[in-house]
Every structure is written in C-alpha cells, then in structure tokens.
Amino acid sequence: MRSRRRVRLAPLAALAAAAAVVFSLAPRADAESAAVLTRSGTLYEVFQSTYGMVGHTGDDSLARMPVLALRTTTPDGDTRLEIVEGTVDAKLESSESIEYDESTRTLFVVYTQYQGLMSDLHFAVRRDSKWVERWIAPNIGLYLSLNPRMVVTRQHYIDSDGQGGTVTKWRSILSLVWFEESGVSQARYAALFVEDGALDLDNPVVVNLNEMTGASGPTDAGGLPISAYQYPAVQRDMTSNGGVFVSFVNLVSARQEVFRIGFPDDLTQLTDTTQGKTYARGRIPIGGRATSGSIPGKIDTSSSVATVLSPGGVPIFYWEETSSAGSVFRYVRGDDPDGSILMLPLRSDFGPDRARLVLREMADKN
Numbered sequence: 001m002r003s004r005r006r007v008r009l010a011p012l013a014a015l016a017a018a019a020a021v022v023f024s025l026a027p028r029a030d031a032e033s034a035a036v037l038t039r040s041g042t043l044y045e046v047f048q049s050t051y052g053m054v055g056h057t058g059d060d061s062l063a064r065m066p067v068l069a070l071r072t073t074t075p076d077g078d079t080r081l082e083i084v085e086g087t088v089d090a091k092l093e094s095s096e097s098i099e100y101d102e103s104t105r106t107l108f109v110v111y112t113q114y115q116g117l118m119s120d121l122h123f124a125v126r127r128d129s130k131w132v133e134r135w136i137a138p139n140i141g142l143y144l145s146l147n148p149r150m151v152v153t154r155q156h157y158i159d160s161d162g163q164g165g166t167v168t169k170w171r172s173i174l175s176l177v178w179f180e181e182s183g184v185s186q187a188r189y190a191a192l193f194v195e196d197g198a199l200d201l202d203n204p205v206v207v208n209l210n211e212m213t214g215a216s217g218p219t220d221a222g223g224l225p226i227s228a229y230q231y232p233a234v235q236r237d238m239t240s241n242g243g244v245f246v247s248f249v250n251l252v253s254a255r256q257e258v259f260r261i262g263f264p265d266d267l268t269q270l271t272d273t274t275q276g277k278t279y280a281r282g283r284i285p286i287g288g289r290a291t292s293g294s295i296p297g298k299i300d301t302s303s304s305v306a307t308v309l310s311p312g313g314v315p316i317f318y319w320e321e322t323s324s325a326g327s328v329f330r331y332v333r334g335d336d337p338d339g340s341i342l343m344l345p346l347r348s349d350f351g352p353d354r355a356r357l358v359l360r361e362m363a364d365k366n
Contacts, residue, residue: 155242
C-alpha cells in the first residue's frame with residue numbers, strides 16, 4: 001500500500017522532488033502519448049521526449065534535455081515532429097493533455113512543468129503553424145499544480161448587433177481542471193475563450209472549485225491516499241449549451257462533487273454593458289451541483305486515475321495496474337455507497353481501448 005498522509009506544506013517539497021526524479025529517469029513511451037483525431041483525419045499526439053530525438057544538435061547536453069514533442073500524422077500517412085512551445089529547458093514536464101478546436105483549427109496542449117520544488121500549469125497553443133505559450137498563476141504560497149485535463153466546447157450566444165438589434169454568435173471555450181496542492185489543497189477550474197475567431201490567452205477565468213460548492217476553508221486529507229483525491233476530471237455536458245461537467249474532491253466537506261459549469265448565453269441581458277465589461281460578465285462561470293457522494297477512499301494506486309461521467313453526472317473512476325499475473329483495469333462506481341473496487345481483465349483481444357469503451361457504455365446507461 002502507498003503511504004497515507006495529511007495535506008501539509010512540509011511533504012510538498014519531498015513530493016515534488018520525488019516526482020522530478022521519476023520523470024527524469026522514466027520518460028513515457030510514445031505508445032502512451034496523449035492524442036486527438038480531427039474530423040479531417042489528422043492525428044495529433046503529444047508525448048515526453050528529448051531534444052535530440054526531435055531536433056538536430058551536436059550539443060550532447062542539449063540533446064538530453066527533456067521536452068514535450070508533437071507528432072502530426074496526416075490522412076495520407078505523412079508524419080512531422082516538432083517541439084511543444086515552452087518546453088525547451090532543463091525543467092521537467094508531465095501530465096500532458098491535448099485538445100483541438102475544429103472551428104478555429106487551434107491545437108491546445110496543457111502540461112505541468114516542475115521548477116525547483118514546485119510545479120506550474122502551462123498551456124501551449126498552436127494556430128496557423130505558430131506557437132504561443134502561457135501559464136496560469138497558482139494560489140499564493142508553496143504549491144504543486146497536478147494532473148490537468150481539458151476539453152473544448154462550442155457555445156452559441158446572443159449579442160447586440162450595435163444597431164439596436166441582436167445577433168447570434170458562436171464561441172469556443174477551453175475548460176481546464178487540475179489539482180493544486182497548497183495551503184488550501186483543492187481542484188481548480190480555468191476557461192479560455194475564442195470569440196469571433198479571436199483567441200484570448202491573457203484573460204483566463206480561474207476559480208477555486210471548493211468555493212464554487214460553497215464549502216471552502218482549511219483542507220485535510222488525513223487517512224486518504226493521494227490517488228483518491230488528486231485526479232479531477234472534466235467532460236462535455238452534452239445536454240447543455242457549451243457547458244461541462246467537472247468532477248473533483250472537496251477536502252473541506254469530504255465529498256466527491258460533480259458540478260455543471262456553463263456561461264451566460266444572452267449578453268444583452270447583462271446589466272453592466274459599459275465598454276469592455278459585457279464580455280467580462282459573459283465569462284462569469286455559472287455552476288450547479290449534478291451529484292455528490294463519498295470520496296472514493298479505496299483508490300490507492302501509483303497509476304493515474306481517470307474518470308468517465310454518465311449523462312447525469314455519476315462518475316466512474318478507473319486506472320490500469322500491471323503485475324506478474326498480467327494487466328487489469330480496476331474501477332469504482334461513484335454510485336456505489338461501499339466504494340467497491342471492481343476489475344476488468346486486459347487481454348490481447350480485450351485491450352485498454354476496449355475496456356475504456358465498455359466503461360463509457362456502462363456510464364451512458366446510468
């Protein structure tokens with residue numbers, strides 16, 4: 001069993017240092033890359049690599065430098081490799097995730113980057129063959145930003161046409177969730193917007209999810225393995241207008257929460273329409289609880305924990321474990337009051353992709 005601990009500032013430095021050592025010694029294989037397939041058939045994959053594996057250099061130290069790489073494979077089979085913006089340095093990157101906005105042909109990569117004893121949340125955007133990179137500021141104090149996930153949704157909204165009438169517009173919303181270990185350890189949510197084709201990277205909407213639930217304050221994870229609460233998730237809410245589900249643990253209320261988050265879709269109804277403030281008010285997240293349950297405290301693993309949500313917001317948590325006896329998917333249903341750990345065997349004819357599909361199908365029936 002993994003060691004259990006309370007959320008204290010002192011262990012954070014040790015956790016960061018240990019994670020940095022793990023990432024430096026064991027970069028992920030290409031087979032474990034995060035990937036997204038566009039409607040046109042282009043496959044994008046992002047994975048941990050080294051500068052020497054992607055670029056050309058005679059400098060041995062530069063060749064060994066860890067980077068994130070992007071592999072682009074077109075429908076005719078042509079492949080191109082390039083380095084993700086912001087990752088050419090001695091800092092270690094991990095927890096990479098990738099998304100693609102079809103409407104604006106924009107590629108998003110989110111990752112954590114270790115800097116000393118702390119880790120930051122970064123995202124890189126590729127559009128028109130150009131990269132831009134930013135980071136999201138943490139809460140004040142010693143912190144670790146961990147396990148980011150993201151999705152892109154499309155929202156139609158009503159705006160003034162400037163002539164006394166209204167017009168319907170569309171915007172893309174990039175939703176990110178991650179866990180932040182700090183003085184108050186909690187999941188956080190951020191949204192970035194592409195409106196009228198303009199990508200706004202400098203004004204992200206960022207909220208602490210504990211505060212959105214109405215239960216905020218000191219946090220304590222005494223008796224819980226970190227894998228039970230450090231893996232928030234985000235998923236499209238197909239019943240909404242561009243909204244998402246976010247699944248996370250609130251260590252104040254000691255509850256596993258699933259919230260629906262969306263944004264105003266009629267800017268003409270906003271009371272403050274002074275110059276520049278209409279869009280700001282149109283970006284205020286609107287949250288409502290979908291489900292609430294017990295923390296899945298039996299999840300105690302060194303593997304990454306993923307979540308799939310039913311249309312009503314019921315979570316299923318799953319992870320892969322490998323031993324001398326073979327590999328299995330273990331999972332916990334969020335509607336199981338006992339939090340029983342169930343198992344799916346993995347075989348040559350029933351691999352991880354098929355197991356994920358089966359879990360997705362089971363979730364859709366709830």
